[in-house]
Amino acid sequence: xxxxxxxxxxxxxxxxxxxxxxxxxxxxxxxxxxxxxxxxxxxxxxxxxxxxxxxxxxxxxxxxxxxxxxxxxxxxxxxxxxxxxxxxxxxxxxxxxxxxxxxxxxxxxxxxxxxxxxxxxxxxxxxxxxxxxxxxxxxxxxxxxxxxxxxxxxxxxxxxxxxxxxxxxxxxxxxxxxxxxxxxxxxxxxxxxxxxxxxxxxxxxxxxxxxxxxxxxxxxxxxxxxxxxxxxxxxxxxxxxxxxxxxxxxxxxxxxxxxxxxxxxxxxxxxxxxxxxxxxxxxxxxxx
Numbered sequence: 001x002x003x004x005x006x007x008x009x010x011x012x013x014x015x016x017x018x019x020x021x022x023x024x025x026x027x028x029x030x031x032x033x034x035x036x037x038x039x040x041x042x043x044x045x046x047x048x049x050x051x052x053x054x055x056x057x058x059x060x061x062x063x064x065x066x067x068x069x070x071x072x073x074x075x076x077x078x079x080x081x082x083x084x085x086x087x088x089x090x091x092x093x094x095x096x097x098x099x100x101x102x103x104x105x106x107x108x109x110x111x112x113x114x115x116x117x118x119x120x121x122x123x124x125x126x127x128x129x130x131x132x133x134x135x136x137x138x139x140x141x142x143x144x145x146x147x148x149x150x151x152x153x154x155x156x157x158x159x160x161x162x163x164x165x166x167x168x169x170x171x172x173x174x175x176x177x178x179x180x181x182x183x184x185x186x187x188x189x190x191x192x193x194x195x196x197x198x199x200x201x202x203x204x205x206x207x208x209x210x211x212x213x214x215x216x217x218x219x220x221x222x223x224x225x226x227x228x229x230x231x232x233x234x235x236x237x238x239x240x241x242x243x244x245x246x247x248x249x250x251x252x253x254x255x256x257x258x259x260x261x262x263x264x265x266x267x268x269x270x271x272x273x274x275x276x277x278x279x280x281x282x283x284x285x286x287x288x
Contacts, residue, residue: 022049041064045062052086082095126267130264149224156188185208197216210225
């Protein structure tokens with residue numbers, strides 16, 4: 001029996017049962033396995049993949065939808081991967097075209113590496129922003145926060161959801177309500193009893209990734225990062241919108257170094273919804 005052509009292999013929805021195969025695919029491409037993140041994305045979003053007849057996955061990606069379930073306001077595409085043995089054969093393009101068709105008229109966004117950007121431009125995505133990944137051990141020496149922060153509680157959830165929807169520009173209740181289980185820390189910034197920012201720190205290999213980071217202003221963002229750093233011995237990693245120059249300068253002065261730049265790209269909209277001035281970092285670049 002002949003082996004089916006890669007172009008004939010069906011694209012199917014992925015589930016949590018595919019977690020190990022997704023992690024294997026990440027490892028195959030030289031990425032960390034990131035099983036914790038894959039589990040989060042597969043339960044909060046929609047995974048798509050192509051099975052390899054010889055075992056494992058040929059390709060995979062995840063789409064996270066925001067807004068009403070029957071008519072999303074925005075879809076974020078992430079974790080687009082093709083196994084090394086099948087690379088440069090148009091498989092990633094085929095999977096992306098399938099996802100774009102499945103999302104119909106829903107506006108889309110993604111974070112693109114320099115290598116991935118040409119494909120996404122070919123598919124109609126345009127660069128609308130940039131994010132800088134920074135990583136390192138945060139040093140708080142001499143820093144006195146101007147804003148009060150504390151650990152979030154269950155009673156804060158309503159206020160966090162209201163603030164998040166206002167800043168993000170779409171409802172992401174299904175993401176925010178999963179953060180207490182996904183993140184090792186979830187903290188809020190408060191002023192006169194009102195929540196003016198919040199941030200999470202979730203485990204990823206030997207880092208704690210800071211995200212989401214929503215804050216009224218830069219000083220609030222600084223206080224939240226410092227409070228998260230004070231409760232971990234791991235290196236911090238985060239992806240900050242490059243328009244937040246003051247925050248980027250500050251974290252670099254305190255031990256975090258630039259790792260990479262990603263292009264923020266959109267299709268169907270000229271820019272992301274919400275208020276970028278209060279949106280400092282995503283939950284993860286894979287989910288927008």
